[in-house]
Amino acid sequence: MTSQESISAAVTRLSEAQATRVPCAPVRDLIGTDDLDAAYAVQQGLVKARLAGGATVVGRKIGATSEAVQNQLGVDRPDFGYLLDDMDVSSGVDGDPISMRTLLQPRVEGEVAFVLAKDIDPATEDEITLELVRDAVEVALPALEIVDSRIADWAITFTDTVADNASSGLFVVGREGRSLDDLEPRDVTMSLTINGEERSSGNGAACLGDPLEALRWLAVQAHRYGDPLRAGHLILSGALGPFVPFVPGDRVVATISGFEPLSVTFTE
Numbered sequence: 001m002t003s004q005e006s007i008s009a010a011v012t013r014l015s016e017a018q019a020t021r022v023p024c025a026p027v028r029d030l031i032g033t034d035d036l037d038a039a040y041a042v043q044q045g046l047v048k049a050r051l052a053g054g055a056t057v058v059g060r061k062i063g064a065t066s067e068a069v070q071n072q073l074g075v076d077r078p079d080f081g082y083l084l085d086d087m088d089v090s091s092g093v094d095g096d097p098i099s100m101r102t103l104l105q106p107r108v109e110g111e112v113a114f115v116l117a118k119d120i121d122p123a124t125e126d127e128i129t130l131e132l133v134r135d136a137v138e139v140a141l142p143a144l145e146i147v148d149s150r151i152a153d154w155a156i157t158f159t160d161t162v163a164d165n166a167s168s169g170l171f172v173v174g175r176e177g178r179s180l181d182d183l184e185p186r187d188v189t190m191s192l193t194i195n196g197e198e199r200s201s202g203n204g205a206a207c208l209g210d211p212l213e214a215l216r217w218l219a220v221q222a223h224r225y226g227d228p229l230r231a232g233h234l235i236l237s238g239a240l241g242p243f244v245p246f247v248p249g250d251r252v253v254a255t256i257s258g259f260e261p262l263s264v265t266f267t268e
Contacts (some may be wrong), residue, residue: 002038011045023152042163065238081166110254139177202241
């Protein structure tokens with residue numbers, strides 16, 4: 001079992017990398033490569049520090065849901081992290097350039113997001129079915145996630161990315177949601193361009209077979225860790241295609257079928 005001292009040291013290492021914008025060494029030397037509870041404990045430590053600084057939790061993100069991203073990261077299963085209000089840069093959809101001042105090694109990916117109308121908090125995890133999570137969704141939205149890593153050169157193992165709040169950075173969601181009566185998430189297609197050139201593409205089925213299945217998986221994990229999904233939460237369900245790097249000045253457009261395109265620009 002990983003000691004509390006090692007967990008605290010990992011929190012400090014990742015926090016300092018974020019504060020200085022200087023990537024750090026992986027934290028697996030402190031928490032190992034198999035102790036998932038320790039990795040999520042580090043994640044909780046990072047989130048609690050952000051909350052103490054005035055941030056609030058607005059939802060969750062699911063990472064490494066597509067085979068393409070798993071291959072890019074060198075992992076073989078999904079993970080999850082927290083979304084905080086200070087990560088929301090959706091004003092970029094209105095034309096305001098998105099500042100990269102908090103980012104270290106960013107990548108961008110297109111995905112489907114969900115807003116929950118109901119808590120997903122049944123008595124047992126066996127009750128968390130696809131039908132239950134579908135019924136809990138208020139609307140689906142198009143989203144861009146700007147993933148990032150505090151760990152130098154993205155040289156991560158699974159516990160490294162979990163500890164690092166699932167390699168989270170910023171996120172953008174569209175304004176116009178769609179009911180699941182009008183849109184089937186597994187059937188959407190996605191194309192992501194940078195400065196007019198397509199750099200990533202995929203579809204809903206690439207996200208654990210169905211973005212709603214990714215949501216079900218997350219609801220089970222949240223139940224197991226005693227922090228269930230709540231009404232009003234925004235859920236980023238995971239990439240529909242590979243993530244790609246970008247630089248200041250780039251214009252990124254994600255076109256996800258059934259939604260208006262998301263178009264944002266980045267500035268230093």
